Amino acid sequence: MRHEKRLLEILLAITNISNDRKIEFRIKLQLILLAIVNCMQAKSGSIMLLKGRKVLEVAASTNSKLIGLRQELDETSPSSWVVRNKASLYVDRATGHESYRKKLAHHEKTAFFVAPIVSDDKVIGVLNVTDKIGGDVFAKWEQEILIRIAGQVISALETQRLAKSLKKSRRALEKKNVQLKKLEKLRTDLFNMLIHDLKGPISEVVANLDILSYTVVDESRQYVESAQIGCDTLNRMISNLLDIARLEEHKLELLYERIDPKDLVKEALGRLFRVGKTSELCFVEKAPPPTTTDVLWGDRGILLRVLQNLLTNAIQYSPPGETIEVGFEYLKSSRIKFFVKDNGPGVPAEYHQAIFDKYVQLDKKADGRTYTTGMGLTFCKMAVKAHRGTIGVTTEAPKGSRFWFVLPVEKKQG
Ligand SMILES: Nc1ncnc2c1ncn2[C@@H]1O[C@H](COP(=O)(O)OP(=O)(O)OP(=O)(O)O)[C@@H](O)[C@H]1O
Ligand SMILES: [Mg+2]
Numbered sequence: 001m002r003h004e005k006r007l008l009e010i011l012l013a014i015t016n017i018s019n020d021r022k023i024e025f026r027i028k029l030q031l032i033l034l035a036i037v038n039c040m041q042a043k044s045g046s047i048m049l050l051k052g053r054k055v056l057e058v059a060a061s062t063n064s065k066l067i068g069l070r071q072e073l074d075e076t077s078p079s080s081w082v083v084r085n086k087a088s089l090y091v092d093r094a095t096g097h098e099s100y101r102k103k104l105a106h107h108e109k110t111a112f113f114v115a116p117i118v119s120d121d122k123v124i125g126v127l128n129v130t131d132k133i134g135g136d137v138f139a140k141w142e143q144e145i146l147i148r149i150a151g152q153v154i155s156a157l158e159t160q161r162l163a164k165s166l167k168k169s170r171r172a173l174e175k176k177n178v179q180l181k182k183l184e185k186l187r188t189d190l191f192n193m194l195i196h197d198l199k200g201p202i203s204e205v206v207a208n209l210d211i212l213s214y215t216v217v218d219e220s221r222q223y224v225e226s227a228q229i230g231c232d233t234l235n236r237m238i239s240n241l242l243d244i245a246r247l248e249e250h251k252l253e254l255l256y257e258r259i260d261p262k263d264l265v266k267e268a269l270g271r272l273f274r275v276g277k278t279s280e281l282c283f284v285e286k287a288p289p290p291t292t293t294d295v296l297w298g299d300r301g302i303l304l305r306v307l308q309n310l311l312t313n314a315i316q317y318s319p320p321g322e323t324i325e326v327g328f329e330y331l332k333s334s335r336i337k338f339f340v341k342d343n344g345p346g347v348p349a350e351y352h353q354a355i356f357d358k359y360v361q362l363d364k365k366a367d368g369r370t371y372t373t374g375m376g377l378t379f380c381k382m383a384v385k386a387h388r389g390t391i392g393v394t395t396e397a398p399k400g401s402r403f404w405f406v407l408p409v410e411k412k413q414g
Helices: 002-019 025-039 078-085 140-215 218-248 261-271 300-316 376-386
Strands: 042-051 055-061 070-072 089-092 111-119 122-132 256-259 280-283 294-299 323-331 335-341 390-395 401-408
Touching (some): 025 042, 025 055, 055 122, 078 111, 122 140, 256 300, 261 335, 376 401
Antiparallel strands (some): 335 401
């Protein structure tokens, strides 16, 4: 009865230590260890916690010099055995135990006890009690209970500590994330500003090239035209980049107006007269003029650039002289479908989705002089989506591809 009362007292002491919020984790471990060592009438003891999978570190010890020491898990030490087997080890008269005599020669032990500290079914450390002073105060089963419960308390404390440190590092990570987002925004703003500022000088070059093109002698015309084509490409790329940034930030407001699809296609073709010189551009009206009263509403400037991008691709990726068809047809379900069909190499089926992603380019030329960014189709996809439409590509037989986009149309009022 006396034993049981003492056992209860010590368990209560351990619980009180562990619940005391004012005591720091390491001190708690130390106090719990001292309580156990005293209670078991031992001289020394330690609590070791696993660091990673292979190293035990002394977290608390009756010999303060040992705290922080590390020990690799090996085949022979009692602690390693306990970790590996997830079971307690109780050795009476250790000095008589051949395998431990050498290892523990510096102890004056007559017995030692090592128990695993288990959390979530995993061993996270060990509790050592060595060097018994006198005869056992408790029966073996009582010692076992004591050590087990102490192990549980320590394990709970360690879990709590880990949770706290996890919370701390999560908070630090969140802070870092906010900083990174700010930096990223600054970078994007600067980038967009820079791109935007390029527009001015390019417009000036375009205007001057136009003037030059009227006066230039025939032998030099090709140089001016080549410069004009370069400027057109640059303009298209800059506008794509700027609009993608605005669409991503939902800052691009579409200026809706009523659009005649035929006019739209014709204007897109007209704007390509310089780039399109090498190909046979051909406007195809697929469906007969609609008897429907459907009206297309959209941002004319943006939709023009969608068509221009698709047409530029068709020209760029087809051999010279091939016919390129462009047109539209009304679909039954209040929608209109625009298409650009070429006789080029086509786009392999596995890339039908990916080519609409940023920077995706197939077969980039080895000399790197393609003057493209891989953003054209990304712009098209975002622009069409902003109009509540869809875009895609199909492979044409026997060769070539057909890029299409479908937009909703509205019934004419009245
Ligand atoms: N009509 C087409 N025929 C074959 N491949 C195409 C066609 N259109 C696009 N592609 C492929 O899809 C890729 C992505 O096209 P996208 O227009 O997005 O970028 P880009 O033309 O390379 O560059 P950018 O348009 O920004 O100047 C192209 O690099 C090309 O490999
Ligand atoms: Mg392109």
